Amino acid sequence: MAELDPHALLVVDRLRNDVIAPLKQRFVGRDEVVDLIALAVVSGEHLFLLGPPGTAKSAVIRGFAERVQGRYFEYLLTRFSEPNELFGPIDLARLREGTVATVTAGMLPEAEFAFLDELFNANSAILNNLLTVLNERRFRRGAEVHRLPLLSLFTASNHLAEDEALNALFDRFLIRCHVDHLPREAMPRLLAAGWELERAEASVAGVSSGDLRGLSRRIFEVDLSGVSGSYADLIWKIRDLGLALSDRRAVxxxxxxxxxxxxxxxxxxxxxxxxxxxxxxxxxxxxxxLRSLVGSVLEQAASEDPETARHPLAEPPDRVDGEDLARQLDEVARQLDDAKERPLALLVAARLRDRLAELSDQASWVADDDARHHLIERASVLLNRLG
Incomplete structure (x- = not known):
């Protein structure tokens, strides 16, 4: 398998060891988010995170930017946010001279990493500017045009867009990740790591934002010829799932x-x-x-070429025993039946809800289509019974 040249390999190794690994250690249960931040930066694309507040979304992104000494901008959008709050106010001194100019110091136009919380609160004035930022890495105001050093823009929301006018904005976020609260068993590690996070200062990595920019330029040198046919087949299978993956996004x-x-x-x-x-x-x-479909491809790829160096998120899923999952769902159903005569305590109900969510996640990896759909549907019915 063709390796990168020594300089690029050095950058990748430092990125893994000095940025990705320490962030995974500091942010318990957020390995997936850390890996996707790195993917977004190297690909030059943008990442959307769906999930409730308090799940460390902005903290992980801020930590990534700090470790590579990248200029960072963060803002919480509301319905009343104005473009000046993101892009900077008009320079009044120059305006008196007859020139429209923007004071961009410390604002989004100077950032290499940007995080906008609650993206779908954006009004039309901000929306139009953001589309240009995401598409072209430019900000325009009057006759002035700013070329932005932005590596990636990250955003989060606890819901998906309901207004069709926001769909164009959502479409510009090629990578989408669902982030939820950590399971109960992860709480001790979370508390320990969170306490250390409060005490520790971010250290500087051996890789800079400039190194990442250079690595990003190399993506068009990657040889895709060996996967083009199988990629095209997979795109059609994804579309068969009902996912509207356009030709533009597929490219x-x-x-x-x-x-x-x-x-x-x-x-x-x-x-x-x-x-x-x-x-x-x-x-x-x-x-x-989608996870099940892609998982089956990864499993086949690993079996055919086990020696290939794989990304951590490319590891094929462990095989799931459908019969065992069915037995566990039966047990939950029995507890719910018993609750008709003796109502469940709130704590017990919360634990059952967490357990059903976990069983539903595991069911999505069951290989047999009929069994997978049956188990996921049964878990959903039981969740509805819990209310």
Missing amino acids: KVLKLVAASALLSGRSKATRSDFWVLRYVWDREEQIDP
Whole structure:
């Protein structure tokens, strides 16, 4: 398998060891988010995070930017936010001289990493500016044009867009990740790591934002010839799931495939890099079917070429025993039946809800289509019974 040249390999190694690994250690249960931030930066694309507040979304992104000494901008959008709050106010001194200019110091136009919380609160004035930023890395005001040093823009929301006018904005976020609260068993590690996070100061990594920019330019040197046919087949299978993956987005996802190869230390893409397609969903109900489809491709790729250097998120899923899952769902159903005579305590109900969510996640990896759909549907019915 073709490896990268020594300089690029050095950058990748430092990125893994000095940035990705320490962030995974500091932010318990957020390995997936950390890996996707790196993927977004190297591919030059943008990342959307769906999930409730308090799940460390902005903290992980801020930590990534700090470790590579990248200029960072963060803002919480409301319905009343104005473009000046993101892009900077008009320079009044120059305006008196008859020139329209923007004071961009410390604002989004100077950032290499930007995080906008609650994206779908954006009004039309901000929306139009953001589309230009995401598409062209430019900000225009009057006759002035700013070329932005932005590596990636990250955003988060606890819901998906309901206004069709926001769909164009959502479409510009090629990578989508669902982030939820950590399970109960992760709480002790979370508290320990969170306490250390409060005490510790971010250290500087051996890789800079300039190094990442250079690595990003290499994605168009990655050899995609060996996967083009199987990639096209997978795109059609994804569309068969009902996911509206446009031709434009299908081409852009190739940047993610190439970035995965780079982050794995390769200059040639393999089918193991198709893991990135797990993150191109449009609606929450597409997440599990998409994960199952891509998981089967990854499993086959690993069995055919076990020696290939794979990205951590490309590891094929462990095989799931459908019969065992059915037995566990039976047990939950029995507890709910018993609750008709003796109502469940709130704590017990919360634990059952968490357990059903976990069983539903595991069911999405069951290989047999009929069994998978049956188990996911049964878990959903039981969740509805809990209310």
